[in-house]
Structure formats: structure tokens, C-alpha cells
Amino acid sequence: MATQRMILGVDVGGTNVVVGTVPEDGSxxxxxxxxxxxxxxxADAVVHQIETLIGESLEATRRTVGDTFEVAGVGIGAPGPLDTTRGIVLLTPNLGWRDYPLRDRVSATVDLPATLDNDANCAIFGEWWRGAARxxxxxxxxTIGTGIGxxxxxxxxxxxxxxxxAAEFGHMTIDSTGRQCGCGNYGxxxxxxxxxxxxARARESAEAGADxxxxxxxxxxxxxxxAxxxxxxxxxGDELALEVIKDTARFLGAGVSNLINIFNPEVVVICGGVTAAGDRLFTPLRAEVRRRAFRPAVEGCRIVAGDLVGTAGVFGAVAAFKxxxxGAA
Amino acid sequence: MATQRMILGVDVGGTNVVVGTVPEDGSxxxxxxxxxxxxxxxADAVVHQIETLIGESLEATRRTVGDTFEVAGVGIGAPGPLDTTRGIVLLTPNLGWRDYPLRDRVSATVDLPATLDNDANCAIFGEWWRGAARxxxxxxxxTIGTGIGxxxxxxxxxxxxxxxxAAEFGHMTIDSTGRQCGCGNYGxxxxxxxxxxxxARARESAEAGADxxxxxxxxxxxxxxxAxxxxxxxxxGDELALEVIKDTARFLGAGVSNLINIFNPEVVVICGGVTAAGDRLFTPLRAEVRRRAFRPAVEGCRIVAGDLVGTAGVFGAVAAFKxxxxGAA
Known part of the structure; x- marks a missing residue:
């Protein structure tokens, strides 16, 4: 029986670390x-967590497919900014790391080649490789969760x-004199x-006496x-909650329209917690984009929720390793 | 003496048609x-203008360098939207053309191979090939003239x-509830x-009684x-004019900051009439971008005026032909 080649995908976030073992075809x-x-x-403690999870994931994989596989390496996704060439996390406000050589630490710990890329990049790359943007x-x-990547x-x-x-879409100005952002900028x-x-918007309205x-x-x-x-x-059916989601669609629509006018993409894929709002978000979002963006660019573009809920980052880290x-995923 | 290879560059705009003969090294x-x-x-009348200008340009080139050159073809830049693969201008509000096969008409008229690309793309490509973004x-x-490309x-x-x-930067929303644009959208x-x-902003202020x-x-x-x-x-030294330019820098700064956060480029090059405002525009523009965009992205990026005043589109059309x-310029 032929030996199957597998790659470990590691998604390091400020909340969770997720690890999985993915056949090289991403099936x-x-x-x-x-x-x-x-x-x-x-950071060293997180590397230890990754080591443990990798051991457990490989063990579980062995129980499923037997011993007939080899492991080519580890793809890691982590919050940035990063230096992907040197495999270094330059700074992560959420984790408090600075100039941490995450790639080489993981590689040395598990004795496998490793690569590092940005977590949001990996999530979208995963959706391209095996998900909604295939x-x-x-x-x-x-990726819309606590922040926007x-x-x-x-x-x-x-x-x-x-x-x-690149791709810091969360800090795109949509209202140059608007609401202040955590980054210090406005709008x-x-x-x-x-x-x-x-x-925050829901809380503000509720506190102001909304029904x-x-x-x-x-x-x-x-x-x-x-959220x-x-x-x-x-x-x-809560009125205020519905209103807040509709407003979210309007704001997000301005941002997505900008990206469609700039990139003329075939797909805009939206991942993360916000997709739980479902059609209550996506229907008005698509309407706002039709209202705002260039018609031929809109007509050529699907706006969809990500398919790989909870695993996009793992698949994408594997694709980035490949x-x-x-040279190609 | 070796035969030098030249390419004709044609820049078709709503105001002017410009043609030049460029050696393949772009020197x-x-x-x-x-x-x-x-x-x-x-449209046919404009093709006739192009034919005449090409004849004149080649004649002038012969007077300068003698007969020791051959002409490989014609690169054309025109306002869009276009279909570059089929060489068709789909629609130009300024010229009133629709589904016009500009590339093949020019090619047939002068009996040379031709290519077609978007005029703003060509201007920036020219600045990359031989100008400020080399x-x-x-x-x-x-490109900031009558509109923004x-x-x-x-x-x-x-x-x-x-x-x-792609690259419809003029229709990027920077104030989602702001000033209405000719495209119907706001901000x-x-x-x-x-x-x-x-x-328009200067006129409005003057009419409202500004000093x-x-x-x-x-x-x-x-x-x-x-403008x-x-x-x-x-x-x-007119106070209102200075104020209008400072405000322009602030608005443009929001747009350029978005592009820097999205693309993390080495250079942002600004071409067109607006560069006549010089440092009165560029100094506050750079300051606004430093205030708004991600510091590491700003530090790695120059914001400069185009070098090829009046010829960027011609050089870029030639580079696009190449x-x-x-396969490469």
C-alpha cells in the first residue's frame, strides 16, 4: 500500500489553538x-501546547488511517504582523509576543519542517483551496470575529x-470623520x-433605551x-438585534464594495463569527453592494460565507506550507 | 548597423490623443x-486621427534616427471598461463609444499588430516601466484629472x-454617508x-462668501x-485655494491610506493634473497617511508624483504591448 503524505495545519489565535492532520490533496x-x-x-508555553496537540492529532490520525502515512511538515498560521520569510512573529497585541521565531521553535520541537503565514491569510487561503472560493x-x-482581518x-x-x-481590510476608512477605532484612526x-x-453598537442602543x-x-x-x-x-426576532445586523450589512457593504471596485474578484468570502447571522446579514449586504459598487464588477462576483467553519485556518496553513x-497548493 | 525595434504608443483620452514612437528599451x-x-x-474618426498621428510620429522619428528601425506594433491605452483580450472598448461615457473594436480597427488601418489596455492602467504602468515607480x-x-483612475x-x-x-480607486467610499458622486453612490x-x-469645492466656498x-x-x-x-x-497665496488643496490632501490621504493598508506597496504614484499643486498637496497628504495607515506599511512606502508628465500613458501603452x-516589458 502506498504511503500517503500528510501535512499538519496549526491555527494559532488569541482565543484558541487548533491543529489538524491534512492529506496533501486536502480531501x-x-x-x-x-x-x-x-x-x-x-510564547514558549504556546509552542508546548502546539507540540502536545500535534502529538494528539497524529495519534488520532493513526487510529483512523493506520500507520500508512508520512508527515511532510507543519504549516502554521498566526496573528501578525509577521516576517513570513524568516518565520518570525514581529508583534501580536493579543498574545503579547514580539520578534518571536515561532516557525523555528515549532520546527525544532517536533523535528519537522515548518512554515509560517498570517492567520487571516490562511483562513481565506483555506477557503480558496478547499472551501467556498474553490x-x-x-x-x-x-475574517470577521473580535476584529477584522x-x-x-x-x-x-x-x-x-x-x-x-497586505490585506488589512479592517482598517479601511469608510467614514473618514467617523467612529474611532482601536488603532487610533477614525472610521x-x-x-x-x-x-x-x-x-458595542447593540449595547449603546440598548442603554439608550431602544426597545x-x-x-x-x-x-x-x-x-x-x-456579537x-x-x-x-x-x-x-429581537427588533434592535435585527436593526444592528442590518446596519452591519450597510457598513460591511461599503467595505466590500471598495474591495470589489479595487480587485474585481470572482468571489468575496466572509468568514468568522459574523457568518452566524446568516441571511439576515448576507441579504442586505448583497443589496448594499449592488447599490454601491460598479455594476459589471458586482455582476461578476459572488459574496458568500466561508464553508470551512472552524477549520479554514488549518486547511489554509497546510496550503501555505505546500x-x-x-511552489503550489 | 543593427536595426532598432520600436513600438508606437497611443494614449486615447476624452480630451487629447497622444502618440509617440518608443524604442523597445523605453529609453x-x-x-x-x-x-x-x-x-x-x-469612433472611426478617432481611429483616423490615430492613423494620421502614427504617420506623423514615424516620419518625425525617421528624421531623428534615420531609417534604421522597424516597428513591432502599436500599444493603445483607452478609457474603459474594456475587454483587453478581445481588444474592445465596451463603454466610454466620455467618448460615447459602445462595444467598439478599437484594437483591430487601428491594427487594420496601419497594418501592424496592436494591443489595448485601460488608459489609467497604462499611465501607472508607464511610471513603473520608465518613471517614478521604476x-x-x-x-x-x-491618475487624478477630471476623474480619478x-x-x-x-x-x-x-x-x-x-x-x-480592477483598480477603480475613484469609486472607493471614504465617507459612506458623504458627498454624492457622478456614479450615483455617496462618499x-x-x-x-x-x-x-x-x-466644485472651491466654487462652493467662494460663492458662500469665503475670503x-x-x-x-x-x-x-x-x-x-x-482645478x-x-x-x-x-x-x-490665495487663502481659500490653499485651504481647498489642504482638504484635498486630507480626503486623498484617507484613500491612499486604504490602498497602503490593502496592498502594502513600495510606491504610491500620483499622476495627472493634480500634481501641479506640488508640495502644497504632497506634504499634507504624506502627513495624513502617516496619521491614518499602518506604521510599518507607511514606513515601507514612498508617495510620489509621476515623472512622465504627458507621456506616462504612451510609455505604459508600449509596455503593455510588450x-x-x-510576456514582459
């Missing part, structure tokens, strides 16, 4: 493992820009349409309101 | 000719998107920072105020 993922990121104990040559994606996939490659910091898309901003049952979802403590609660309340190692 | 341009575009008589792998450019040059190639309509960059918008001598530049007829007059008045014909 599935074996031994998917996820733990809370041990943020407080520093087969497209011009793919733009947004982005990815640009052109001709089957991640577009990195001149120093690995960034992230200040309106991230999970954090969605929760809503949102308080019941959080035992009356509006300070603990999250997920807003989506849940909307699904139960590109960095062999 | 210079011979026989530069320019006439007002004969808009009213339809040597850079990630180039973003804006754009170009994306990655690894020595024009980025076209999936259907030749487009073009509605604030195009030559038309610069003139200004702008009226003296136009014999008291503010309706005939142009060029605003730049001229600013150079003579890429379409031989």
Missing part, C-alpha cells in the same frame, strides 16, 4: 484538536505585499462591523453582551 | 504628437482583475479629490473655475 482533516490558547505564560483566480476574503488570493497564491502586511471598517463593534429583549440574554448585564448574543437575539515548500 | 520617446480628440464624429514590485497609482502593478504586470475592471474618493471636485481672489482668475465667472486655476491661485506580445 479531509484528521485528528482535529482545539484548546484555549495559554496566553499568560508566554477554483477562483481572484479571491478576496474577510483579510486575505487576498491571486492565481492560487497569497498576496503578501512588500513586507507581509475604520473594524470600528463598525467587527464582532466587538457589533456588540429590545437583549438584556434577557445576558441576565440584565449589558456589559457582557457579545454572538446579538445574532441569537436576531434569530428570535506553496512555501513546493 | 526615450520620438515624434511625440498630440491633438484634441475629435469626440463628436464617432524597479518596484508592488506599485499602486492614481487607478492602476495596480504587481511583479511587472498590470493587475486586471477577473474582467478587466466616493472621486467626489472629493478629482479635479472636478476640487473646482478669496479666485474670482479674479476667471474674470469674475466662478462657474468657469477649474488648474485653484493650483495657480494657491501658488500666489507584455501582451512577448
Amino acid at each position: 479531509t482533516v484528521h485528528g482535529l484538536r482545539q484548546v484555549k490558547t495559554r496566553v499568560r505564560n508566554g 477554483g477562483a483566480s481572484h479571491v478576496i476574503g474577510l 483579510g486575505g487576498i488570493i491571486l492565481d492560487g497564491q497569497i498576496y503578501h505585499g512588500s513586507s507581509d502586511i 475604520c471598517l473594524e470600528a463598525y462591523a467587527s464582532g466587538t463593534a457589533i456588540a 429590545t429583549n437583549l438584556g434577557q440574554f445576558v441576565d440584565g448585564d449589558l456589559s457582557s453582551l457579545s 454572538a448574543v446579538v445574532y441569537e437575539a436576531a434569530s428570535r 506553496v512555501q515548500t513546493w | 526615450t520617446v520620438h515624434g511625440l504628437r498630440q491633438v484634441k480628440t475629435r469626440v463628436r464624429n464617432g 524597479g518596484a514590485s508592488h506599485v499602486i497609482g492614481l 487607478g492602476g495596480i502593478i504587481l511583479d511587472g504586470q498590470i493587475y486586471h482583475g477577473s474582467s478587466d475592471i 466616493c474618493l472621486e467626489a472629493y479629490a478629482s479635479g472636478t471636485a476640487i473646482a 478669496t481672489n479666485l474670482g479674479q482668475f476667471v474674470d469674475g465667472d466662478l462657474s468657469s473655475l477649474s 488648474a486655476v485653484v493650483y495657480e491661485a494657491a501658488s500666489r 507584455v501582451q506580445t512577448w
Whole structure:
């Protein structure tokens, strides 16, 4: 029986670390493992978590497919900014790392070749490789969770820009005199349409006396309101929650229209927690984009939710390993 | 004596048609000719103008370098949207053409191979090939005249998107509830920072009673105020004109910051009439970008005026011919 080649995918986030074992054709993922990121104990502790998860994932994979596989290496996705060539995390506000050689630490720990790429880039690359954007040559994606990240996939490659910091779609200005963003700038898309901003807008309106049952979802403590609660309340018909999602579609529509006018892509794929809002978000989003962007560019472009919920980053990290190692995914 | 290979560059605009003869190394341009575009008589009349200009340009080139050259073909830049593969102008609001096979008409008329690309793309490609963005792998450019066009040059190639309509930077939303644009949308960059918008903002302020001598530049007829007059008045110290340019820098700064956050380019090159405002525009523009965009992306990026005033489109059309014909410029 022929030996199958597998690649480990590692998705390091501020909340979770996810690891899976993926056959090189990307047909599935074996031994998917996820733990809370041990943020407080520093970067070496996270490398230790990755080592443990890799061991567990390989063990689970062996139980599934037997011993008939070899492991080519480890693709890692992590928050940036990064230096992908040197495999270094330059700075992660969420994790508190600075100039950390994540790629080589993981590689040395598990004695396998490794590559490093940006987590949002990997998520969108995963959707291109095995998900909702499969087969497209011009793919733009947004990952909308706590913040907003982005990815640009052109001709089957991640577009990195001149120093690995391209695709910062969250900090696109959509209202130059608007709401202040965590980055200090005013009117960034992230200040309106991230999970954090969605929760904040809902909270502000509820506190201002809007007609809503949102308080019941959080035992009356509006300070603990999250975007997920807003989506849940909307699904139960809460007026304010529905309004907040409609507004989100409008803001996001301005940002997506900009990206469509700039890139003329075949697909815009939207990943992350926000996709839980479903058609309540996507229907008005598509309408806003039709209103705003160039008609021929809109007509040639699908706007879709990501397929690979929870695993896009793992698949994308594997695809990025393939590109960095062999030239193509 | 070896035969030198030359390529004709044709830049078709709503105002002028410009033609030049360029050696394949792009070292210079011979026989530069320019006439007002004969808009009213339809597309065939413009092809006839191109034919005449090509004849004149070649004749002038012969007088300069003798008969020791051959002509490989004609690169044409024209306003879009276009189908570059089929060489067709799909629609030009300024010229009133629809589905016009410009490339093949020119080719048949002068009996030479021809290529067609977008005029703004060509201008920025020219600046990459022989101008202010030479040597850079990630180039973003804006052409700011009557409207705002754009170009994306990655690894020595024009980025076209999936259907030749990428780089519509003029219709990037920077104020989602802002000033209405000619395209019908609200808050487009073009509605604030195009030559038309610069003139309109100056006129509105003058009519509202701002302290200004702008009226003296136009014999008291503010309706005939142009952006060029605003730049001229600013150079003579007119307060309102200076203010209008400073505001332009702020709006343009939001747009350029978006492009820097999205593309992480080495160079942003700004071409067209607006460069006549000089440092009065560029100094506050760079300051606004430093305030808005990601620091590492800003630090790695020059923001410069185009070098090839009046010829960027010709050089770029020639470079585009080389890429379409031989694969590289």
C-alpha cells in the first residue's frame, strides 16, 4: 500500500489553538484538536501546547488511517504582523509576543519542517483551496470575529505585499470623520462591523433605551453582551438585534464594495463569527453592494460565507506550507 | 548597423490623443504628437486621427534616427471598461463609444499588430516601466484629472482583475454617508479629490462668501473655475485655494491610506493634473497617511508624483504591448 503524505495545519489565535492532520490533496482533516490558547505564560508555553496537540492529532490520525502515512511538515498560521520569510512573529497585541521565531521553535520541537503565514491569510487561503472560493483566480476574503482581518488570493497564491502586511481590510476608512477605532484612526471598517463593534453598537442602543429583549440574554448585564448574543437575539426576532445586523450589512457593504471596485474578484468570502447571522446579514449586504459598487464588477462576483467553519485556518496553513515548500497548493 | 525595434504608443483620452514612437528599451520617446480628440464624429474618426498621428510620429522619428528601425506594433491605452483580450472598448461615457473594436480597427488601418489596455492602467504602468515607480514590485497609482483612475502593478504586470475592471480607486467610499458622486453612490474618493471636485469645492466656498481672489482668475465667472486655476491661485497665496488643496490632501490621504493598508506597496504614484499643486498637496497628504495607515506599511512606502508628465500613458501603452506580445516589458 502506498504511503500517503500528510501535512499538519496549526491555527494559532488569541482565543484558541487548533491543529489538524491534512492529506496533501486536502480531501479531509484528521485528528482535529482545539484548546484555549495559554496566553499568560508566554510564547514558549504556546509552542508546548502546539507540540502536545500535534502529538494528539497524529495519534488520532493513526487510529483512523493506520500507520500508512508520512508527515511532510507543519504549516502554521498566526496573528501578525509577521516576517513570513524568516518565520518570525514581529508583534501580536493579543498574545503579547514580539520578534518571536515561532516557525523555528515549532520546527525544532517536533523535528519537522515548518512554515509560517498570517492567520487571516490562511483562513481565506483555506477557503480558496478547499472551501467556498474553490477554483477562483481572484479571491478576496474577510475574517470577521473580535476584529477584522483579510486575505487576498491571486492565481492560487497569497498576496503578501512588500513586507507581509497586505490585506488589512479592517482598517479601511469608510467614514473618514467617523467612529474611532482601536488603532487610533477614525472610521475604520473594524470600528463598525467587527464582532466587538457589533456588540458595542447593540449595547449603546440598548442603554439608550431602544426597545429590545437583549438584556434577557445576558441576565440584565449589558456589559457582557457579545456579537454572538446579538445574532441569537436576531434569530428570535429581537427588533434592535435585527436593526444592528442590518446596519452591519450597510457598513460591511461599503467595505466590500471598495474591495470589489479595487480587485474585481470572482468571489468575496466572509468568514468568522459574523457568518452566524446568516441571511439576515448576507441579504442586505448583497443589496448594499449592488447599490454601491460598479455594476459589471458586482455582476461578476459572488459574496458568500466561508464553508470551512472552524477549520479554514488549518486547511489554509497546510496550503501555505505546500506553496512555501513546493511552489503550489 | 543593427536595426532598432520600436513600438508606437497611443494614449486615447476624452480630451487629447497622444502618440509617440518608443524604442523597445523605453529609453526615450520620438515624434511625440498630440491633438484634441475629435469626440463628436464617432469612433472611426478617432481611429483616423490615430492613423494620421502614427504617420506623423514615424516620419518625425525617421528624421531623428534615420531609417534604421522597424516597428513591432502599436500599444493603445483607452478609457474603459474594456475587454483587453478581445481588444474592445465596451463603454466610454466620455467618448460615447459602445462595444467598439478599437484594437483591430487601428491594427487594420496601419497594418501592424496592436494591443489595448485601460488608459489609467497604462499611465501607472508607464511610471513603473520608465518613471517614478521604476524597479518596484508592488506599485499602486492614481491618475487624478477630471476623474480619478487607478492602476495596480504587481511583479511587472498590470493587475486586471477577473474582467478587466480592477483598480477603480475613484469609486472607493471614504465617507459612506458623504458627498454624492457622478456614479450615483455617496462618499466616493472621486467626489472629493478629482479635479472636478476640487473646482466644485472651491466654487462652493467662494460663492458662500469665503475670503478669496479666485474670482479674479476667471474674470469674475466662478462657474468657469477649474482645478488648474485653484493650483495657480494657491501658488500666489490665495487663502481659500490653499485651504481647498489642504482638504484635498486630507480626503486623498484617507484613500491612499486604504490602498497602503490593502496592498502594502513600495510606491504610491500620483499622476495627472493634480500634481501641479506640488508640495502644497504632497506634504499634507504624506502627513495624513502617516496619521491614518499602518506604521510599518507607511514606513515601507514612498508617495510620489509621476515623472512622465504627458507621456506616462504612451510609455505604459508600449509596455503593455510588450507584455501582451512577448510576456514582459
